[in-house]
Amino acid sequence: MLLKDKVVIVSGVGPGMGQALARIAAAEGARVALGARSKDLIEEVAADIKAKGGQAIAVPTDISSAAACEAMAQATIDAFGTIDGLVNTAYIHGAWLPVDEADPEDYARVFDVNCLGAMRMAQAVIPTFKAKHDGAIINVSTMSTVNPFTGEGGYATGKGGLNVLSRHMANDFGKYGVRVNHTRMGWIGGKPVYDYIDRAVAAGGDRDQITAEITGRIPLGIIPPEDDCAKAVLFFLSDYARVVTGAVLDVNGGQYMAP
Structure with missing residues (x-):
């Protein structure tokens, strides 16, 4: 199994790819901690994972709070003893408006979740990664950071910040044996x-x-089917990617091809 015996946190487990990431990680042998603001949903997904023989916990988490992110990391350690991987998939979209009509305060709220939320979660797990000199972080971004769609300015700006942050994380965390990569998702079925x-x-x-x-x-x-997109993301947590860091993978069926 691709993630056998690994302990993985998935932030932002929603009805889309987040829940698929959690379910597939568990099916691939990981013990999974599910975080999101929606308590009912993450408890439902965790229960389904356990019913299928997997191990999972649900921890209601608001990634706009550093304390909540730290509590998520601690709950994972309390349940499973360690942390091996973090998938930052939590996001908010913000208003669907062209830039000339957009509210800068809406952009700021989106940036706080889409970019700084991932930073808070990374800072929450990095002490564990430092102690074991190992770990992997995957930041889930969007194709619209490089292939604009009208109305996605705020969402893409936050995720664009995440793209840059991912490379700085890779640079700064590498000396601790920690790998950081990001994916740019297109349409997800x-x-x-x-x-x-x-x-x-x-x-x-x-x-x-x-x-x-x-x-x-x-x-x-x-x-692109949701499960196939999730598998592309989870690859970066696996030992097949042990020397890959600072990379970006476009997961979009070829709609955008980076130069």
């Missing part, structure tokens, strides 16, 4: 995207046409 399509259909759109418009921009010709 899970509940948030299919809910978006459902709303467009309810507003009078044609489902096949809407789906074709999305997949027509993706060389693989599909909306």
